[in-house]
Amino acid sequence: xxxxxxxxxxxxxxxxxxxxxxxxxxxxxxxxxxxxxxxxxxxxxxxxxxxxxxxxxxxxxxxxxxxxxxxxxxxxxxxxxxxxxxxxxxxxxxxxxxxxxxxxxxxxxxxxxxxxxxxxxxxxxxxxxxxxxxxxxxxxxxxxxxxxxxxxxxxxxxxxxxxxxxxxxxxxxxxxxxxxxxxxxxxxxxxxxxxxxxxxxxxxxxxxxxxxxxxxxxxxxxxxxxxxxxxxxxxxxxxxxxxxxxxxxxxxxxxxxxxxxxxxxxxxxxxxxxxxxxxxxxxxxxxxxxxxxxxxxxxxxxxxxxxxxxxxxxxxxxxxxxxxxxxxxxxxxxxxxxxxxxxxxxxxxxxxxxxxxxxxxxxxxxxxxxxxxxxxxxxxxxxxxxxxxxxxxxxxxxxxxxxxxxxxxxxxxxxxxxxxxxxxxxxxxxx
Amino acid sequence: xxxxxxxxxxxxxxxxxxxxxxxxxxxxxxxxxxxxxxxxxxxxxxxxxxxxxxxxxxxxxxxxxxxxxxxxxxxxxxxxxxxxxxxxxxxxxxxxxxxxxxxxxxxxxxxxxxxxxxxxxxxxxxxxxxxxxxxxxxxxxxxxxxxxxxxxxxxxxxxxxxxxxxxxxxxxxxxxxxxxxxxxxxxxxxxxxxxxxxxxxxxxxxxxxxxxxxxxxxxxxxxxxxxxxxxxxxxxxxxxxxxxxxxxxxxxxxxxxxxxxxxxxxxxxxxxxxxxxxxxxxxxxxxxxxxxxxxxxxxxxxxxxxxxxxxxxxxxxxxxxxxxxxxxxxxxxxxxxxxxxxxxxxxxxxxxxxxxxxxxxxxxxxxxxxxxxxxxxxxxxxxxxxxxxxxxxxxxxxxxxxxxxxxxxxxxxxxxxxxxxxxxxxxxxxx
Numbered sequence: 001x002x003x004x005x006x007x008x009x010x011x012x013x014x015x016x017x018x019x020x021x022x023x024x025x026x027x028x029x030x031x032x033x034x035x036x037x038x039x040x041x042x043x044x045x046x047x048x049x050x051x052x053x054x055x056x057x058x059x060x061x062x063x064x065x066x067x068x069x070x071x072x073x074x075x076x077x078x079x080x081x082x083x084x085x086x087x088x089x090x091x092x093x094x095x096x097x098x099x100x101x102x103x104x105x106x107x108x109x110x111x112x113x114x115x116x117x118x119x120x121x122x123x124x125x126x127x128x129x130x131x132x133x134x135x136x137x138x139x140x141x142x143x144x145x146x147x148x149x150x151x152x153x154x155x156x157x158x159x160x161x162x163x164x165x166x167x168x169x170x171x172x173x174x175x176x177x178x179x180x181x182x183x184x185x186x187x188x189x190x191x192x193x194x195x196x197x198x199x200x201x202x203x204x205x206x207x208x209x210x211x212x213x214x215x216x217x218x219x220x221x222x223x224x225x226x227x228x229x230x231x232x233x234x235x236x237x238x239x240x241x242x243x244x245x246x247x248x249x250x251x252x253x254x255x256x257x258x259x260x261x262x263x264x265x266x267x268x269x270x271x272x273x274x275x276x277x278x279x280x281x282x283x284x285x286x287x288x289x290x291x292x293x294x295x296x297x298x299x300x301x302x303x304x305x306x307x308x309x310x311x312x313x314x315x316x317x318x319x320x321x322x323x324x325x326x327x328x329x330x331x332x333x334x335x336x337x338x339x340x341x342x343x344x345x346x347x348x349x350x351x352x353x354x355x356x357x358x359x360x361x362x363x364x365x366x367x368x369x370x371x372x373x374x375x376x377x378x379x380x381x382x383x384x385x386x387x388x389x390x391x392x393x394x395x396x397x398x399x400x401x402x403x404x405x406x407x408x409x410x411x412x413x414x415x416x417x418x419x420x421x422x423x424x425x426x427x428x429x430x431x
Numbered sequence: 432x433x434x435x436x437x438x439x440x441x442x443x444x445x446x447x448x449x450x451x452x453x454x455x456x457x458x459x460x461x462x463x464x465x466x467x468x469x470x471x472x473x474x475x476x477x478x479x480x481x482x483x484x485x486x487x488x489x490x491x492x493x494x495x496x497x498x499x500x501x502x503x504x505x506x507x508x509x510x511x512x513x514x515x516x517x518x519x520x521x522x523x524x525x526x527x528x529x530x531x532x533x534x535x536x537x538x539x540x541x542x543x544x545x546x547x548x549x550x551x552x553x554x555x556x557x558x559x560x561x562x563x564x565x566x567x568x569x570x571x572x573x574x575x576x577x578x579x580x581x582x583x584x585x586x587x588x589x590x591x592x593x594x595x596x597x598x599x600x601x602x603x604x605x606x607x608x609x610x611x612x613x614x615x616x617x618x619x620x621x622x623x624x625x626x627x628x629x630x631x632x633x634x635x636x637x638x639x640x641x642x643x644x645x646x647x648x649x650x651x652x653x654x655x656x657x658x659x660x661x662x663x664x665x666x667x668x669x670x671x672x673x674x675x676x677x678x679x680x681x682x683x684x685x686x687x688x689x690x691x692x693x694x695x696x697x698x699x700x701x702x703x704x705x706x707x708x709x710x711x712x713x714x715x716x717x718x719x720x721x722x723x724x725x726x727x728x729x730x731x732x733x734x735x736x737x738x739x740x741x742x743x744x745x746x747x748x749x750x751x752x753x754x755x756x757x758x759x760x761x762x763x764x765x766x767x768x769x770x771x772x773x774x775x776x777x778x779x780x781x782x783x784x785x786x787x788x789x790x791x792x793x794x795x796x797x798x799x800x801x802x803x804x805x806x807x808x809x810x811x812x813x814x815x816x817x818x819x820x821x822x823x824x825x826x827x828x829x830x831x832x833x834x835x836x837x838x839x840x841x842x843x844x845x846x847x848x849x850x851x852x853x854x855x856x857x858x859x860x861x862x
Contacts, residue, residue, distance in 0.1 A: 014785075015783055019782035100804070104797075113816065194815045194816075213640075233838070240838065247840070247842050247845065347862040350862055354545065356832060357834065359834040360835045360836060360862065361835070361836040361838055361839075365841035366841060367834075371841075383646070384544050384625045385626060385816060386816040386829075389831070400787060401788045402790075404777075404791045404793075405797075407792055407793070408792075409674030409793075410678050411674055411678050
């Protein structure tokens with residue numbers, strides 16, 4: 001079937017899904033968990049096919065590890081589903097109630113966004129996590145996983161679809177896309193798809209953002225900074241920078257540029273260099289940095305580069321303000337951290353740095369939905385609308401206004417015969 | 432100065448504005464109110480120029496009325512500014528606090544979006560309302576008003592800029608664009624502008640939405656429906672439809688298509704026709720409608736047309752589900768209302784109709800920020816992200832995550848040596 005037809009089916013399903021009782025959704029989640037456990041051998045067999053093919057194609061070891069779907073990963077995703085069924089239904093929650101006049105009451109009520117296009121990387125467990133999050137939040141979903149995992153994804157998708165639709169979910173609420181061409185077609189379907197959440201390489205995400213009229217939530221770059229302020233505890237500032245740079249280099253919240261106040265540069269830079277080099281980090285620096293430690297010169301491009309590798313650019317700045325200005329010009333609005341004992345400096349940094357995550361005296365690596373306690377994460381957003389930073393289930397919800405009257409027309413309010421009361425109310429929307 | 436330079440200035444100002452103390456913003460608002468009152472003769476003189484030129488150019492009477500800026504309108508906008516200064520600062524509000532571990536606390540704190548591009552219609556009072564809303568919410572703003580009001584807008588803009596910057600607002604936080612060419616340039620400046628809020632004709636708003644990478648909040652169409660269900664009180668259903676269609680025909684929340692359950696069509700349609708025709712409404716209908724009342728046939732295009740005039744399309748449907756399906760296919764997600772005594776039918780309609788505003792037993796004309804008690808309205812959004820329906824100050828805000836640590840690195844949490852506590856906290860972010 002063509003992608004447009006699949007998306008139109010998903011849109012129809014999304015309408016029905018939005019009105020579904022929470023207990024039906026929880027029963028469907030239970031059925032999905034059971035189906036995965038009961039059919040685990042079939043899933044593992046499909047995964048073996050993917051692993052064998054990928055090994056033959058020379059897939060790198062860390063990616064092979066992510067591709068593997070075994071008992072441990074199955075148990076993790078099933079535990080994630082159990083967590084979701086234990087949660088209250090996030091849909092239909094009254095966020096605000098206002099009496100406009102006697103017998104005319106306004107409710108703002110949470111609802112799903114509609115149809116989500118989700119593009120994710122090689123881990124097949126992500127397919128289960130994303131589709132169960134969408135189910136619980138009442139969204140229909142078009143899924144596109146990594147092609148390395150195609151057999152596993154197909155097996156998981158088929159089980160989830162059959163179990164959930166068997167338990168009462170509207171047919172077509174979940175759809176699987178399989179090729180890059182499918183994704184390209186999806187980008188034009190703004191009539192049916194409400195939001196695209198892409199994960200993957202920077203260039204791929206940027207391509208999606210540049211080529212669709214559909215709103216995109218996510219991030220292309222993760223150019224994160226640590227700024228070591230005057231008076232910083234040297235050991236703390238070394239630990240934080242080394243952890244932020246080296247603990248996991250290939251992730252978006254890893255450190256890419258280190259900024260150092262000039263008053264502390266002579267004490268800090270040599271110790272930082274020693275600790276970084278012990279971890280195999282290659283440093284490049286500005287002129288002032290190179291006056292203190294012997295490192296190659298950074299080029300202009302370095303300040304705008306997300307290395308995602310054991311490389312770090314270092315710049316000495318003359319003030320907190322210069323550091324903030326550098327971050328606002330060269331950062332990507334992802335995560336930036338200040339190391340300082342000075343509360344006032346921290347306040348200025350956290351207020352003036354325009355990023356989703358602004359940290360004081362800790363590693364940039366903490367920006368993560370699980371770490372933040374949001375439950376499963378659908379992605380990290382660096383845009384400035386709707387949701388920002390790590391995005392959990394809340395990011396898949398919006399609201400509608402329900403106004404319950406008893407025959408009111410606007411005319412008497414317009415002439416001044418009747419007046420609005422605008423009285424805040426407690427209590428849930430009755431319909 | 433070119434638009435790019437103005438936008439870059441606004442972006443710099445936005446950073447400073449985001450960190451400004453609430454009392455500075457309130458003092459600036461006071462200064463603006465005083466400046467408007469003190470210089471009212473100059474504003475009125477500028478307005479006379481606009482009125483004289485527009486009269487010569489044959490501007491229609493209702494638009495002349497909107498263009499006029501007199502003592503009454505001045506007092507209204509000044510009262511609006513006083514309302515804003517009486518409000519708490521909406522920026523820097525802690526929305527959520529979570530202890531991640533001892534000495535590592537996460538706060539989600541409200542912040543401005545950044546730089547707003549605001550395009551509005553002929554009323555010069557809108558310039559004052561919008562800029563004071565942006566000021567209070569800490570956003571920089573590029574304003575483009577109707578060209579009929581250009582002298583008045585320039586006078587108001589100059590007074591607001593001088594008074595607010597004199598009271599401590601960062602230079603360049605407010606900018607005035609004057610031509611359509613300025614707007615065209617603005618659409619490409621996604622590096623500096625975070626959100627565009629266009630108001631104006633449908634075709635103009637659609638043009639903006641189709642021609643910018645910058646997120647757009649607003650609506651192009653307002654194809655609103657009233658559905659008269661079986662068992663509806665006939666008099667109530669006539670009153671609501673007539674009010675929704677005729678009380679103000681040129682607005683986006685006016686009725687465009689009336690849907691009627693077939694079981695009530697014979698009783699309802701003749702009385703509806705009589706009442707509509709008494710107000711000068713021209714009806715077109717589907718075949719089933721025309722079997723009951725004598726009206727011209729509706730064409731396929733009628734179901735997708737926002738008339739914004741005294742014309743109404745009427746369709747008889749065989750069920751609530753058919754009505755909902757028609758609305759979801761042909762509506763614009765703005766405002767749709769059901770008239771029914773049946774709570775179950777209302778619940779289904781309000782859940783299944785995918786619109787920002789879903790009403791029960793009242794006129795579609797109630798969808799408005801002032802009516803909803805949101806204070807000043809920046810627009811009505813029919814998108815499904817960030818803000819939906821009438822959008823007040825809240826729509827100009829987003830949040831950032833502030834994480835306050837004491838030297839934490841991720842490594843010990845990754846190895847399992849340390850664990851997250853994820854304890855919900857009360858209290859505000861201290862920095």
